Amino acid sequence: MGIKVEEVIKTYPCRKSACMDTQTKQCSRKLTAVDNVSFEVYKGEALGLLGANGAGKTTMLRMLAGIVSPDRGKIIINGKNIYENRGYARTVAGFLTNEMKLEDCFTPEYLFDFFSDLYGVDRSVREERKDRLFAAFGLWNESGRKISHMSTGMKQKTSIVISLVHDPPVIIFDEPTNGLDIMTSRSVEDYLLEQKKAGKTLILSTHIFSLAEKVCDRIGIMRSGRMVTIDAIEGIKRGRTLEESFFELLR
Amino acid sequence: MAGKASAVRVIFNKEIKKVFQDRRMLVLTVFMPGTLLFAIYSALGLIMSDDMISELSSTETGTVMSAVIPVFLMIFLFMGCIGAASETIAGEKERGTMTSLLKTPVKRSHIALGKILAMSVVAAASGISSLAGLFGALMVITGGMTVLTGIQIMTFTGVIAVITIVSAAAVMLVGTVTLVSAASRTAKEAQVFTMPLVLAVTMVCILAAMPVPEGDKIWIYMIPVVNNTKCLLEIFSGVSDLTHIFVTAAVSIAVTGLEVMGLSHMFGNEKIMV
Numbered sequence: 001m002g003i004k005v006e007e008v009i010k011t012y013p014c015r016k017s018a019c020m021d022t023q024t025k026q027c028s029r030k031l032t033a034v035d036n037v038s039f040e041v042y043k044g045e046a047l048g049l050l051g052a053n054g055a056g057k058t059t060m061l062r063m064l065a066g067i068v069s070p071d072r073g074k075i076i077i078n079g080k081n082i083y084e085n086r087g088y089a090r091t092v093a094g095f096l097t098n099e100m101k102l103e104d105c106f107t108p109e110y111l112f113d114f115f116s117d118l119y120g121v122d123r124s125v126r127e128e129r130k131d132r133l134f135a136a137f138g139l140w141n142e143s144g145r146k147i148s149h150m151s152t153g154m155k156q157k158t159s160i161v162i163s164l165v166h167d168p169p170v171i172i173f174d175e176p177t178n179g180l181d182i183m184t185s186r187s188v189e190d191y192l193l194e195q196k197k198a199g200k201t202l203i204l205s206t207h208i209f210s211l212a213e214k215v216c217d218r219i220g221i222m223r224s225g226r227m228v229t230i231d232a233i234e235g236i237k238r239g240r241t242l243e244e245s246f247f248e249l250l251r
Numbered sequence: 252m253a254g255k256a257s258a259v260r261v262i263f264n265k266e267i268k269k270v271f272q273d274r275r276m277l278v279l280t281v282f283m284p285g286t287l288l289f290a291i292y293s294a295l296g297l298i299m300s301d302d303m304i305s306e307l308s309s310t311e312t313g314t315v316m317s318a319v320i321p322v323f324l325m326i327f328l329f330m331g332c333i334g335a336a337s338e339t340i341a342g343e344k345e346r347g348t349m350t351s352l353l354k355t356p357v358k359r360s361h362i363a364l365g366k367i368l369a370m371s372v373v374a375a376a377s378g379i380s381s382l383a384g385l386f387g388a389l390m391v392i393t394g395g396m397t398v399l400t401g402i403q404i405m406t407f408t409g410v411i412a413v414i415t416i417v418s419a420a421a422v423m424l425v426g427t428v429t430l431v432s433a434a435s436r437t438a439k440e441a442q443v444f445t446m447p448l449v450l451a452v453t454m455v456c457i458l459a460a461m462p463v464p465e466g467d468k469i470w471i472y473m474i475p476v477v478n479n480t481k482c483l484l485e486i487f488s489g490v491s492d493l494t495h496i497f498v499t500a501a502v503s504i505a506v507t508g509l510e511v512m513g514l515s516h517m518f519g520n521e522k523i524m525v
């Protein structure tokens with residue numbers, strides 16, 4: 001499934017006290033989180049978004065997943081404008097972000113079933129998928145433990161698995177290896193590569209360059225809401241390491 | 252995508268399961284009110300004089316009780332709603348679990364309905380627990396059923412009527428609290444914002460229980476909360492009127508429908524929810 005982003009702008013109301021109007025206690029200025037960004041991701045391709053904190057990566061991904069809408073511009077997935085058809089983005093995308101939490105009092109197994117039901121996944125399909133995903137991320141030992149009793153990494157693994165209950169054709173992951181140990185990070189990489197091979201479209205944001213290099217075909221670098229560059233990995237590296245090129249581009 | 256009935260049911264089931272998982276919540280919203288009221292009123296009974304107790308046991312008091320109990324029931328119900336609904340909407344927003352629900356393709360109105368229905372069950376349980384506590388204490392104090400003399404719901408239709416009116420009131424009141432809750436950022440904020448509503452509902456219930464010359468005009472039964480209180484009053488004094496009950500239930504359900512619409516709208520608004 002191809003994705004096309006056309007001149008997307010997203011602003012948030014600015015709540016800085018410095019520019020607050022003293023009388024109305026309101027700020028007329030807006031914070032532009034994503035500023036006129038256009039790019040395309042092709043089916044079976046993985047795009048990585050890199051950028052400093054606050055560059056606008058999470059905001060961009062939220063728009064792709066149909067959680068928030070752009071102020072201006074279009075996002076087209078598989079030929080459909082997702083703001084005329086929000087449900088579509090929600091159905092085809094598997095979205096993971098660390099601001100999104102799971103309910104503490106439930107177990108991974110229960111949550112998997114709950115979200116499967118919400119996505120309308122068939123029972124028999126669900127069990128088979130649960131087996132596969134729990135095995136892939138080493139969650140079986142934890143499957144009956146409450147989220148509140150889990151470590152950060154286990155919670156992250158659970159979140160990953162839960163975001164995949166409906167076997168989405170578009171995988172949108174925001175810092176997926178956050179808090180994971182190297183073994184689990186490796187299994188996330190392997191899983192993503194396998195999905196790419198199966199023809200899924202991947203969009204990741206990350207601060208881990210090795211993950212980007214291993215999984216992504218192309219890299220987009222963002223700075224203060226703008227897409228500074230977007231190119232194939234080799235085109236960005238040009239013989240340097242990815243890190244060197246990153247600093248070079250953002251200097 | 253999940254079918255209509257099933258998405259609502261899945262969310263309903265999850266909310267109910269959550270109440271049972273989180274024992275603290277179960278105790279606080281369902282068992283505490285009843286136990287507390289029972290304890291307080293029984294303790295009051297211990298320090299009451301014999302005269303006061305015989306007064307309480309008289310038939311006249313029984314009649315007065317039948318007027319007071321609907322008011323208490325409505326207020327207890329509303330308190331239960333606040334406990335349950337502030338947690339399930341504002342609490343989920345606060346903890347960041349709401350987005351996980353909103354990122355699914357389930358219709359916003361189904362999320363709203365599932366949550367409202369589940370919280371109504373909790374609120375009703377809480378209201379009934381409070382009432383049972385009060386009843387229990389009175390029975391302990393007066394040493395028997397005397398208090399119940401003025402109350403005549405012990406017929407089959409009476410019980411059905413009470414259940415209808417209480418459930419209708421529960422969904423409507425939960426809907427109200429849920430709207431406030433959706434507009435708040437934290438569960439605490441939601442509770443603070445609903446305080447003025449508690450006062451308002453209390454006042455309206457008390458006023459509704461007072462006899463007025465135009466008391467049986469049908470338009471009175473079109474005013475939410477007033478009609479629920481009045482119907483309960485009628486049922487408890489053994490003069491239930493089917494038209495009144497029907498109109499009241501219809502009005503409560505219509506109000507709930509509007510609330511579900513309002514809530515779905517709020518769920519769809521990223522400025523409020525994300």
Ligand SMILES: Nc1ncnc2c1ncn2[C@@H]1O[C@H](COP(=O)(O)OP(=O)(O)OP(=O)(O)O)[C@@H](O)[C@H]1O
Nearest residue numbers: 012013033051052053054055056057058059060525
């Ligand atoms: N809900 C919000 N309300 C107001 N401003 C927001 C909101 N979410 C993000 N922002 C602002 O938008 C900008 C972009 O944030 P975003 O979360 O997209 O950055 P990011 O690239 O994901 O950063 P990080 O690497 O730290 O995750 C930041 O300046 C941030 O302060």
Ligand SMILES: [Mg+2]
Nearest residue numbers: 057058059174
């Ligand atoms: Mg981010």
